[in-house]
Amino acid sequence: MEAPEMKLGNETWIVKEFVLVGFSNLPDLKPTLFALFLFVYLITLSGNITIITIIYLDHTLHTPMYCFLGVLSLSETCYTLITIRNMLVHLLMENQVISIMGSQAQMLFFLSLGCSHCFLLTLMGYDRYVAICHPLCYTVITSPPVCLHLGALVFCSGFLVAVILTCLIFSSSFCHSNSAEQFFCDMAPVLKLSCTSSVAKALTLSFFSVIVVLVSFLLILLSYAFIVAAILRIPSAAGRHKAFSTCASHLTVVIVHFGCASIIYLRPKSGSNPNQDRMVAVFYTVVTPLLNPVVYTLRNKEVRMAIKRTLGCSLKT
Known part of the structure; x- marks a missing residue:
């Protein structure tokens, strides 16, 4: 994609970077926020790696449900590498800037994994x-070949939707400003900087948001x-308790997951507030990924038992 142009008066120049506002209005809290987010990130990373390792090592968890859980944990790990790691770097920097190509790549992978999470939770x-x-x-219905094809379909669909949305957002010039009111390149903050206000573009974005979030949830x-x-x-x-558990x-x-996604992507644009x-977004990108390993390790009896068996075997050897 070509770099968008920024216009002011009769002058035109190429915008080579966006300024991510993030937490720049809270300079005194940056060290505290960095320590807090780093702590949560390490717990999330270690928790997801633990789930992936346990599912791989314990043969009793080699079922479709736990295979999907392992894929979800792997996807969450990649998701946090895109969002939280970038946010931690920006909290240490004076100027929170990202190139146009970098913002396109970040949005593409962020939306791809976000859409894939919705489809994977539906699966x-x-x-x-x-x-x-x-x-x-x-x-028979959830045989390994079927699960493999469904998993591939989930991520291919998520990537295809992300490509369409990213190309649509970066298809026009940016001239209102180069400051995005967010700590990562999400759709709404970047779209606000666009020179042209296209009804067709807004409807297309709304359509895909409804399809991904609302239809998946329904x-x-x-x-x-x-x-x-x-x-x-x-x-x-x-029997009822066991089935529901x-x-x-x-x-x-x-x-x-869908509660936060609905607030961000299905709320009318007129009701948006940058601080809110x-x-x-902090809850969606930091807390929600932490919820996955915490819930599936503390509330899931089979995973807890598998962890104990794995640790017991490790201690014996």
């Missing part, structure tokens, strides 16, 4: 639906409607 909801509503057909709700109906038909209380961790992550957007 995990479908996996729970098949396991509870059609247990006798579970191994499909998950549909899966859980069938799941709840199936659980209520289980005669024993213990396999969904609790996934449902917790879904509510937080930054707070939601």
Whole structure:
């Protein structure tokens, strides 16, 4: 893509970088924020690596549900490398700048992984639906080749949507300013800097946001409607509790992930506030990735047992 032009009066020049405002209005808090975000980042990174390692080493977790969880943890690790690591670097720098090419790359991978997370959580909801509503057909419907193709479809779809959105946003010039009201290159802050206000472009962005966020969430709700109906038909209380416990961790992550995504991408543009957007973005990019390893290790009995078995084998050797 060509670098966009910035215009002021009769002069025109090429914009080579954006200034990410981020937390520049809180200079005294930067050291504290850096220490806090670094601590959360290390916990998130170590937690996701632990989940990936445990699922790989423990053969009892070699099921579609935990394979999807391992893929989600790997995707979350890459996601935090794009957002949190970049934010930590910027908190240490005087000027928070990023080149046009860098902003395009960051937005592309951020949106690609974000869309893939939505699709992957939808796929995990479908996996729970098949396991509870059609247990006798579970191994056939979720066979390894099928899971492999579905996983590939999830990430290819996420990447395709990200390419379309990134190309659409960077297809016009930027002239209002080169200061983005965010600590990373997200769609709304960059789009506000565009010279042209295209209704068609805004509608296209809204359409893809609804498709990715709202439709994915509705499909998950549909899966859980069938799941709840199936659980209520289980005669024993213990059986109902066991069936629901396999969904609790996934449902917790879904509510937080789609709740934050809805606030950011489905809220009307007129109701946006830069400070509120930054707070939601911090929760979305810092806290939500932390939630995945915490929920799936503390609330998931099978993962906790697998960790104990792995640690026990390591101590014996």
